Amino acid sequence: MDRQTTGNISTLIGGILAALIVFIGFNSFIIINPGQAGVLSILGKAQDGALLEGIHFKPPLVSNVDVYDVTVQKFEVPAQSSTKDLQELSASFAINFRLDPIQVVNIRRTQGTLQNIVAKIIAPQTQESFKIAAARRTVEEAITQRNQLKDDFDNALNERLEKYGIIVLDTSVVDLNFSPEFAKAVEEKQIAEQKSQRAVYVAKEAEQQAQADINRAKGKAEAQRLLAETLKAQGGDLVLKKEAIEAWKEGGAQMPKVLVMGGDSNGGGIPFLFNLNELER
Known part of the structure; x- marks a missing residue:
């Protein structure tokens, strides 16, 4: 084997060794990024202590690192x-x-x-x-x-x-x-509650209407009582005359069509008015 061949072999071996060293060097470290955590296993056995963010050494060729995402x-x-x-x-x-x-x-x-x-x-x-x-x-x-x-x-x-x-x-x-059964029961309950609320509303409305009728009746009775007291008092006949004149005016004040009866010579009688048109019908 000549010197040149020996030199070529040495160069090849040196290159292989250099590549092997580089390979081993790259595989001897691992970088754990933020939001990650690693578990180092050597020959298949998990080692105690988690690898947190940063650079970590790991035995080359015989180890492995499982990286977990620890973000949300x-x-x-x-x-x-x-x-x-x-x-x-x-x-x-x-x-x-x-x-x-x-x-x-x-x-x-x-x-x-x-x-x-x-x-x-x-x-x-x-x-x-x-x-x-x-x-x-x-x-x-x-x-x-x-x-x-x-x-x-x-x-x-x-x-x-x-x-x-x-x-x-x-x-x-x-x-x-x-369940569908319960959904149906809820729907039926809601319908029943709505009907019940409607019934309560109607009852309250009827109660309010009845109370309004009572109040109107009381008001009318009170007005009639006051009118009766007024008529009994002195000068009550003047009130009736005024009412008769007002009624006459509302009828159109048609003299030929209205007959006035009653009243005494002293002017204290109560006039009675009626519309002759009603007699002609």
Whole structure:
């Protein structure tokens, strides 16, 4: 083997070694970005201590790092339950949560991926928490006391997920449905209440009308009483004469058509007027 061939081989080996060193160097470190947490596994065994944001050393070739997103996640989870009065109630919850970065190692060991966490932990615990909240009230109370229902659900869900390293930030009731039978019962109840309110209104209106009639009758009786007292008093005949003249004027003051009868020589009698046209009919 000549000197040139030996030199070429040495150059090749040197290049391979340099590439190997570069490869090993790049694979000896990992960068964890903000909003992430990593779990280091060496020869398939998860190591204690989560890798938080920054650069970290990892043994080359024999290690692997699983990176978890620890920012806010949102999933919509359906749930069903029976209420205290044994009515079927279904709901859909939007759950905002994030993973506790300190507990990602335990999460990696027990649950694995984020998809497993949702399917195996969050979904069933949401169902159980909704059962706890719904069982404390009737279906009507679940509808009219929706905020209290959500509070009970939140408390139960937080308590159940906290031990899994899952931090619940917020929940919202996307939809709340009840059985068709109960929907029909609610509709019938509303119709009955509307009829009852209408009946009360009609009764009050009739009562007010009756009271108005009574007041009018009382007013008329009082007016007649005052008129009688006036007529009995001195000068009452003058009042009657004035009324007769007013009636005559309202009739058109047609002298040939009106006959006046009564009255004495002293002018104290009460005149009597009537329309002759009525006699001609």
